[in-house]
Amino acid sequence: SYVLTQPPSVSVAPGQTARITCGGNNIGSKSVHWYQQKPGQAPVLVVYDDSDRPSGIPERFSGSNSGNTATLTISRVEAGDEADYYCQVWDSSSDHHVVFGGGTKLTVL
């Protein structure tokens, strides 16, 4: 089955830029989605199809995907961005159609 690898944690100071990576074999050939989840809440889609933003998501959230790594970039980080972030792809080549990364805890220092 397809495996997505994320760093367990990323720390950044307010106003700085956070980059959260998602590694997978030839992930650049897949559409990658990113979700933000705050404690006690359902996940929220923040980037879809590698780099598109749903309505209502700030422009500070952006994504890229190439080769074996996809990246979620959060510019001008705010305290309210502190959350868990998950990457996700569809892997219709196997029975594991929806695959999530293990998640990254973003800490705002």
Place this chain on the structure above:
Amino acid sequence: EVQLVESGGGLVQPGGSLRLSCAASGFTVSSNYMSWVRQAPGKGLEWVSVIYSGGSTYYADSVKGRFTISRDNSKNTLYLQMNSLRAEDTAVYYCARDGKVDGIDYWGQGTLVTVSS
């Protein structure tokens, strides 16, 4: 406005059964891919099952043969029948609308399933 409201969670003994429901509004369940995703306490997201708009169904290996996803088009509701429950099935279960290349754009609030004696 799109809404997904889960129900049916609770405490069940190992080996028992439970059926989760997810009532949708603001869109048609049968015209979309619909997934169940779970999250064990303190853990990450785990995909459980998906039903395609055409009716095909798929399951994670961890639940295959024990869980069944279905929908009632007349009620615009998604279901997850869970049998032979194990302690490791303890989690918050989310139903979600899966846009595939557009990502999972709507999630329910989640319902907690606890498997314990």
